[in-house]
Amino acid sequence: MANLKISSLYKSFGAENVLDGINLDIQSGEFLVLLGPSGCGKSTLLRIMAGLEDESAGDIAIEGKSIAHLPPSKREIAMVFQTYALYPHLSVRGNMELVLKQAGYSKAEIKDRVAESARALELDALMDRKPSQLSGGQRQRVAIGRAIVRDPKIFLFDEPLSNLDAALRGQVRLEIARLHQRLSATMVYVTHDQVEAMTLADRIVVLNDGEVQQVGTPRDLYERPANLFVASFIGSPNMNFLQLEKLSENSAQLKDGTLLPISNDASVIPANVTLGIRPSHGILHDEAGESYLRAEVLLEEYLGDTTYVHVELETGEQMVVREDPEITRRTGDLVYVELTLSGVHLFNADTGKRMVVSISEQETA
Amino acid sequence: MAISRARRNRMAELGAHAILLTFAVIALFPVLLILINSLKTKKAIFRQPLEFPTSETLDLVGYSTVLQQGNFPLYFWNSLFVTGASLCLILLFGAMAAFALSEYKFRGNRLMGLYMALGIMIPIRLGTVGILRLMVTTDLVNTHWALILVYIAQGLPLAIFILSEFMSTVSSDLKSAGRIDGLSEYSIFLRLVLPLIRPAMATVAVFSMIPIWNDLWFPLVLAPAEHTKTLTLGAQVFVGQYSNNWNAILAAMALAVIPVLILYTLFSRQLIRGLTSGAVK
Numbered sequence: 001m002a003n004l005k006i007s008s009l010y011k012s013f014g015a016e017n018v019l020d021g022i023n024l025d026i027q028s029g030e031f032l033v034l035l036g037p038s039g040c041g042k043s044t045l046l047r048i049m050a051g052l053e054d055e056s057a058g059d060i061a062i063e064g065k066s067i068a069h070l071p072p073s074k075r076e077i078a079m080v081f082q083t084y085a086l087y088p089h090l091s092v093r094g095n096m097e098l099v100l101k102q103a104g105y106s107k108a109e110i111k112d113r114v115a116e117s118a119r120a121l122e123l124d125a126l127m128d129r130k131p132s133q134l135s136g137g138q139r140q141r142v143a144i145g146r147a148i149v150r151d152p153k154i155f156l157f158d159e160p161l162s163n164l165d166a167a168l169r170g171q172v173r174l175e176i177a178r179l180h181q182r183l184s185a186t187m188v189y190v191t192h193d194q195v196e197a198m199t200l201a202d203r204i205v206v207l208n209d210g211e212v213q214q215v216g217t218p219r220d221l222y223e224r225p226a227n228l229f230v231a232s233f234i235g236s237p238n239m240n241f242l243q244l245e246k247l248s249e250n251s252a253q254l255k256d257g258t259l260l261p262i263s264n265d266a267s268v269i270p271a272n273v274t275l276g277i278r279p280s281h282g283i284l285h286d287e288a289g290e291s292y293l294r295a296e297v298l299l300e301e302y303l304g305d306t307t308y309v310h311v312e313l314e315t316g317e318q319m320v321v322r323e324d325p326e327i328t329r330r331t332g333d334l335v336y337v338e339l340t341l342s343g344v345h346l347f348n349a350d351t352g353k354r355m356v357v358s359i360s361e362q363e364t365a
Numbered sequence: 366m367a368i369s370r371a372r373r374n375r376m377a378e379l380g381a382h383a384i385l386l387t388f389a390v391i392a393l394f395p396v397l398l399i400l401i402n403s404l405k406t407k408k409a410i411f412r413q414p415l416e417f418p419t420s421e422t423l424d425l426v427g428y429s430t431v432l433q434q435g436n437f438p439l440y441f442w443n444s445l446f447v448t449g450a451s452l453c454l455i456l457l458f459g460a461m462a463a464f465a466l467s468e469y470k471f472r473g474n475r476l477m478g479l480y481m482a483l484g485i486m487i488p489i490r491l492g493t494v495g496i497l498r499l500m501v502t503t504d505l506v507n508t509h510w511a512l513i514l515v516y517i518a519q520g521l522p523l524a525i526f527i528l529s530e531f532m533s534t535v536s537s538d539l540k541s542a543g544r545i546d547g548l549s550e551y552s553i554f555l556r557l558v559l560p561l562i563r564p565a566m567a568t569v570a571v572f573s574m575i576p577i578w579n580d581l582w583f584p585l586v587l588a589p590a591e592h593t594k595t596l597t598l599g600a601q602v603f604v605g606q607y608s609n610n611w612n613a614i615l616a617a618m619a620l621a622v623i624p625v626l627i628l629y630t631l632f633s634r635q636l637i638r639g640l641t642s643g644a645v646k
Contacts, residue, residue: 052541073547085538089560102547146546158538 002063002076002153002186003028004049009058011044011210018044020210022058026154026188031180033197034190036207037233042190045207046156049188050079062153073102078147082159084139086131092118092142093127099150117148120182121175137168144179157189161196169196176200194234198222206230228352231276231345237308240282240319243349244273250360252346255315258293260339264346265356272349279308281343282321284329285336292336295319297329311335396622403427403615410611427612430603431620434613436591440599445624447509447595448577451516455573456566458517459524460532464554466525467532468540478529484522489515493586500587507590515583520573527572531565532558567632578625596621 004026011019018041026032034042047053049060051072060068067075086095093114100110118124121141131139140160147155157176161169177200180187191197197204198218206213206221206229214226225231231239246253247269252260254275285292295311298318307325312318321337329335346355401417402410409422416422431437466478489496496515497506505511535558543553559566584598600617603610 047541050541050545052544072541072545077545079542079545081538081542083536083538085536085542087539087542087557089556098548099546146542 004154004186004188005061005064006045006049007059007061009045009048009060010056011041011048011053012056018210019048019055022210022212024205024212024215026186027202028186029184031187031189031200031202033201033204034188034207035194035197035204035233036192036213038192040207041210042192042207043158046079046158046188046190049154050077050156051075076150076153077156078150078152078154079156079158080140080143080147080160082162084131084136084143084163086139086142086146088131091128091130092123092134092145095131095142096146096149099146103150113149113151117145120148121145136164137172140164140172141175144176148179148183153186155185155187157187159191160189161191161193173199194236198234206233208233224354225276225345226354228274228276228347228349231347231354235278237279237320239276239278239345242275242277242313242315242317242319244275244346247273247346252344254293255317256293256313258291260291260341260344261360262341262344262346262357263360264358270348270350273355274347274349276345276347277319277339277343279320279322281340282319283338283340284309284311284321284323284327285338288336289338292338295335295337297331297333297335299331300329309335311337313337399615399618399622403612403619405612407612410615424612427614427616428620430610430613431616434602436594437599437617439592440594440596441620443509443593444578444596444621447512447516448574448624450509451513451520451577452570452574454513454517455520455524456570459521459569460528460559460562460566461554462521462525463528463532464558467529478525481522481525484518485526489519490582493582497586505587507588507593509588509593511587512583512593512595515587516577516580520577523572524569527569528562528565531562535561571629571632574628575625578621 004024006022006024006026009019009022010017022045024032034045036042044053048055051067051070055068058068059066062076087098090098096114096117097110100113105113118127121144123138123141123145126134126138126142131142134142140163143160160176161172164172173196176189180200189196189200201218203215203217204221205215208229214221214230216224216226221230221234225234225239228241232241243255244252245255245257247264247266249269250261250263252262252264252273252275254260260275288294293313295313297309298312299310301308301310302325305325307323307327309321309323309329310318311321319337323329341359344357346357347353348355398414402414404418404425404427405422406424406426409416409418409424413422418424462481466474466481500506500511505514539557540553543557548556579597580595581597581601584593584595588594589598596617600614600621603613603617
């Protein structure tokens with residue numbers, strides 16, 4: 001249990017800036033997820049925390065003490081890798097003992113600690129097997145066990161579920177969540193999978209192009225994305241984006257002329273504004289209505305408990321709307337899309353920044 | 366359809382085996398010729414060179430000459446020591462250099478790799494005069510070390526080239542895990558990486574061993590003294606200016622094959638084990 005502070009961290013390979021001034025405060029006992037597309041610098045950030053890679057500038061401190069100059073083994077961190085990285089020539093027991101032997105613990109204590117971790121992760125039956133005799137899920141459990149035995153201040157996970165098949169992924173994800181509850185340890189978890197991020201995280205850090213886009217709880221990120229990148233990255237299917245024709249103080253006009261009674265906080269209204277709305281905030285109607293958008297059905301995706309309908313608006317823009325699976329739509333059907341005003345987001349299209357939106361008073365009254 | 370495909374496969378297989386068998390026969394024929402003729406009388410060697418020894422032509426005079434005349438056991442030991450020591454050091458230094466080149470990013474890394482690879486293209490014998498002068502100056506002529514040092518230099522380029530390719534395939538996560546667990550760079554090299562590239566080490570060992578064992582040039586130039594003569598050089602005593610003692614030459618050659626055969630068997634078993642360890646679950 002420890003807090004971790006990263007201040008103005010930079011990393012560049014040659015002329016390319018991989019990390020561009022990262023500041024993060026990770027609370028003691030927190031489960032922090034670094035989320036971003038591949039190449040956003042999240043793994044590099046984790047490797048710098050572990051000491052496997054040198055930072056170009058900046059500092060990392062655990063409980064106020066800088067660890068930037070320490071080698072990986074002295075940082076009191078443990079890391080779980082995507083490829084498990086078990087020592088192939090050692091048994092499960094050997095894999096778990098190695099770090100304690102290196103640290104110079106007594107034989108009795110090594111035995112106790114390994115036994116305790118093995119019990120916690122239900123590895124008892126596998127202790128004398130070699131990694132090559134284990135399944136993927138078991139290997140990752142051993143890797144986690146190897147991290148636990150050393151009782152680290154901070155756990156680092158580098159996409160630990162990416163090499164597992166879908167069924168196993170859910171199971172190991174649950175084990176990691178339970179592990180965090182039980183140990184209440186500080187954990188930093190890197191992933192590109194938003195489902196893992198949303199389900200595991202206390203807080204998520206969204207990274208893109210080496211910069212922090214937003215830090216917040218999963219709910220913050222989903223409901224109040226700070227910019228267009230976060231809005232498009234979080235949520236599946238993606239948020240729909242429509243260009244506004246004109247935004248005024250108390251209304252927003254879409255390209256097809258539809259007026260929406262929403263107001264915003266901008267002191268100077270930007271010239272280009274993008275409206276964002278999630279598929280779950282659109283409602284399809286058969287009849288026209290006020291502020292409804294005329295659209296044609298392109299495709300229906302039936303998923304059992306829900307259906308996603310892809311439609312094309314008169315402006316040529318496309319949208320996805322979630323609908324009750326009882327209703328079926330056919331390609332070419334004419335529909336009218338109602339946008340739930342409480343689900344409307346506005347972004348400055350030039351800077352990408354979020355604008356605060358409220359439903360105009362005169363309309364709701 | 367399925368039947369004809371199976372038949373075609375059978376045909377292809379037979380064809381492949383026919384080709385392989387042809388090569389094997391071509392490669393093994395001289396060895397067999399040496400072996401059968403080393404067991405015959407001199408007359409029989411010249412009259413019926415392709416015949417197996419019969420009760421009349423069987424003669425072990427070649428072997429008895431070899432084992433009695435000359436310091437043959439000593440030559441044998443010299444060859445064994447020089448080859449063994451060179452091989453161990455080539456593998457050790459080659460693997461270490463390959464690890465450094467593939468694992469650490471430093472200025473001039475690429476250039477260093479190219480410089481090392483240059484040795485594959487330039488035959489070391491071109492430098493014989495320089496090497497001899499060097500050995501004379503350092504007083505190493507007629508010692509085992511003169512040969513061992515030269516053979517290390519000769520073997521390293523290919524060893525580094527092959528091993529660094531294999532080293533770069535070792536998972537970097539594994540090395541990172543070792544670093545986090547507190548293993549030193551030497552432990553990571555010796556305990557994690559080396560066991561994983563055993564097949565490559567076996568390949569390099571086989572490729573390096575044979576030219577060293579068979580070499581005549583450097584023993585002749587650098588260590589022709591009686592106490593440092595290697596097997597190939599020692600066998601030259603049976604080659605005369607006017608007549609050759611064929612029995613003895615053939616017997617010496619037959620004996621010289623044995624250690625190579627043993628080492629090759631050892632390494633190739635290692636090689637197969639290394640190759641199948643990952644594939645068979």
